[in-house]
Amino acid sequence: MDKATQHGLEIYHELNDRVNYYSDEPKTLEEISNRVKILIEQLFEESENYRIQLEEFSLQLEAQVEELSKLYEELTAVLDIGKILHETLDPKKSMEKILDRIKDIISFDDIIVGEFSDYPPGKDFSILHADFNLLDFEGTVELIDYLNAEKKIKPMIFEKHPITHKEIPIMFIPIESRIKIWGFFLFYGSKNGIFTAGNRKIMESIAEQIAFSYDTLDFLNKKIEQEKLGEQLRIASEIQKSLLPKKIPEFQEIDIEAFYRPAYDIGGDYYDVVDLGEKVFIVLADVSGKSVPAALIMTSFRSILRHELEKEKDLATIVSNLNNYISREIPQDRFVTAIFMMLDYKNKKIEMINCGHNPTLILKDEELLTFDAEYMPIGIMEGFVFESQNLTYNEKVYVALYTDGITEARNEKSEEFELERLIDIFEKNKDKNSKEIIDIIIKKLDKFVGKASQHDDTTLMIIKSK
Template identity: 40%
Template sequence: MHDVLSKIYKKLCEILAVECDEDISEEKLLKLLETLEKEIVDYKNQLEEYSMTLDAHLEELSKAYEELSTVFEVSNILSVFEYPPKLREQLSKAFKIVKNAINYDSLIVKIRTPLEKILLKVPGSLSGEELERIEKMIDSMKLKKTVIFEPGKSEMVENLLIVPVIGSEKWGYIGFVEKSVKGIFTAADKKIAETVARQIAAAVDRINFVNKEIERQRFLQQLEIARKIQESLFPRVMPEIKGIEISAVSYPAIHVGGDYYDVLEMGGKIYAVVADVSGKGIPAALLMSTVRSTLRTLLESVESLSELVSKLNKRITEDFEEDRFVTMAFFSLDRNGELRVVNAGHDPVYIVKDDRMETVGSSGVPLGIL
């Protein structure tokens, strides 16, 4: 028996890495057994702690994978671009995926694009009236950064996560209302929500850019058409009169302007006008066209330059909007070489003769004012 105890004692000493005494007693053996038991318990506790740590890391990795998967799937949905865009449908699909990651109960998404206003609501366990009250509350906040409502912060709602959608400008917001399971919105929920908001902002920015480019191209096409119309209004051939040389040219500051000139031979006289319609672009060109047709019609019935100016002013005053007017310089030249000039608010007219220059300034206000 003593030999068996001796072997057990030595084995315990070896396991515990302690020196064995020559004398073996029951007390020493029990003490070694207690020490071994304590170390076994400590080792067991360490294993349990390691297991819990591994489980926590595994849960974090699983959550991170879920977050990345959500962001990736949402990105794939929102990156598809069509024109006209189908953003409403894309958002509906995207937030069904987001629900798996954030576990929201109800949802309010309010986005303004250059083409439409999108309001996406998912009531969840809330009534339509409750969700509408929360929507009005969020609208009144005019958020510029993410806000999380925790329990007790508002009587209207327990948990609320609001993320503004901001790109080249503020396009709207996302409101996650209540959790579908007990708990609060976490920092991880906030991170996912902000990432989704940035993706939505990028999608709206893209729509905005394409829409502006389409409008710009359409405007340029309209300008080109208007430019051709304007050029067609200028006289193609100047009247040929013995002893008189007539020439004119116009270069608009932009594609289309309100500059106008015309030369006509009627009733044995040469009539010429140089004019500038207020404004630029297509509106000015359209008004110029009206002035031209009115002028040519009146020339067939008037007998003097002053009568022409008076009647043209009356027509323009009646037909033009209040903030529109025309500066014009009128000329008439008869067979005897007598030149008459009327300047209605236009730039000075310079007459050069025998190395001398005379200036005919404005003798009246622009047409269409009085």
């Protein structure tokens, strides 16, 4: 074999080892030359394929890097928006900054940010922010109406404006939590031609953060209101307690004791005992309603009553003047049931006016009398004329004044304590002193109701001659 053929075979083997195209040996120099040409063409073809693959891979890698970069920008924007919301707590105050970050990651022509004022959402919404380049306010209202009518208050993309049917991309994203739909983002017109699923996904994440901020702010506001209300209730409770006598005056001829237990922090019952020298003025009242409004009415009631007692001694005049003032000052749906009593223990006389209250129980000379309400409650009608009932007794007299928190107290079987049970206990224990009688009645009342919750104040007053 000559040197040319040997050198040609070496080149052939080197190329064929790379391409692995031929399995047999060439016989002649011409065959070697032809095969070398074919192998070189194969190498060029493979090289071109590798180049194309490298270019495609480079493009794919570039696209992935761009996608990762975009994802990084979006995640950074979401984190930034979270920080913005954390700093202010109020989404309304943060909206301009939030939109600045949204504009960095989503392309749009118009945006409207709305806040629903009712739930479920309807027409009634306020605009927190708007760029009215393409879409006007009326168009927004029509669009929201359409979304509500079609029950499409959900994250979705509209390829056409549902009202004008123009080829304008729309993306509606509700600001929705588990509690309620607080508002919405309405994106209108995209420079990229469409809003992508990625746009929707990132906006859903942002809207979720904003909804959480709304929930948090709502919770904090309610907590603050509760604390304010709690403080108001505490003050009202202190005011109410200050209205009741700290200590009932003591008398040589008569024994008076009272018991008061509100159903809630602030009750609606009131009682008072005023020493007028020759007589004793006694009142027991029940203000309609509960809590702060009842306490305010009670304050006015006591103030006017005390003022009248300083200038008047006639019971009917006192009650008439009190009724006129209360009727003018309190709301029409409020009133006060009350028993007014003027006790002349030296002359053994009792003067009474019952204004819509429970029957007064009086034991005199071994006889039980009940004095029912003769007049409407205080505060119902101005200008009403009251007249008192008069009663005299010879030796002993026993009086029980109470509110319906006693007679209408219910046990766990929904049975009422009732007036008959109160009368029975009162009669059987009349020879005991006033405090002992009250203790026995309250003990039996508590045993009767058991663990059943009570929704009315419990007030009881016992008056008896010594």
